Amino acid sequence: MINVVFFAALREQLECSELSVSSKNITTVADLKNQLANKNEQWQTLFNNTSLLIAVNHEMVDNEQLLKSGDEVAFFPPVTGG
């Protein structure tokens, strides 16, 4: 399984903070995004947003990053701390 977490505006728009996805048929972050986007039209729009940031096991990565079972994948908007 892959643990997926969402933060900030994205978490509110999805109305979801965390979910588990089977790692079967998922090789990269792009595959995971496609699977999540299939849920409905709103999720499709949100996961097609190119400004979305991705972290795998707390490190920033891009869409090509390889995934394996047990990974934690986070999706979130550009950061605004400080």
Added chain:
Amino acid sequence: MNQEISIQINDFSLADEITLLEQNNASDGAIVTFTGRVRNHNNGMDVSGLTLEHYPGMTEKSLAKIINTAKTRWNIGRVKVIHRIGELDIGEQIVFVGVTSKHRHDAFAANEFIMDFLKVQAPFWKKERTEQGEAWLDAKATDDAKAQKW
């Protein structure tokens, strides 16, 4: 636990933080500190407060990485980064960066570097409370530009 980083709900004392940077540290002649506070306005709108969310675990790692990069680029002594989370009112302190060094240049540069990268890499998000309701802040292109100049 990394003593250089603190993610906390509670406020911090600037005087206490400076004391910690100074104590038993006679070799460093320079201390540069930055404190960020909640402004009462943003993009022309009155702001009554903020809520700060973060990604526990990644936040600490991301800040540690920024601090380590600063240590490889400048000759610095002690570093402390504090970032508050949760609900904050106008005028409250949000963030603190303190750096010591033998001479001022390293502490000035490293402090600004840490702050510039915290702004674009550390997973914090601000939600503003205004008369029109609550809204998540958009990232600023000028912050990206500042980080890129390093």
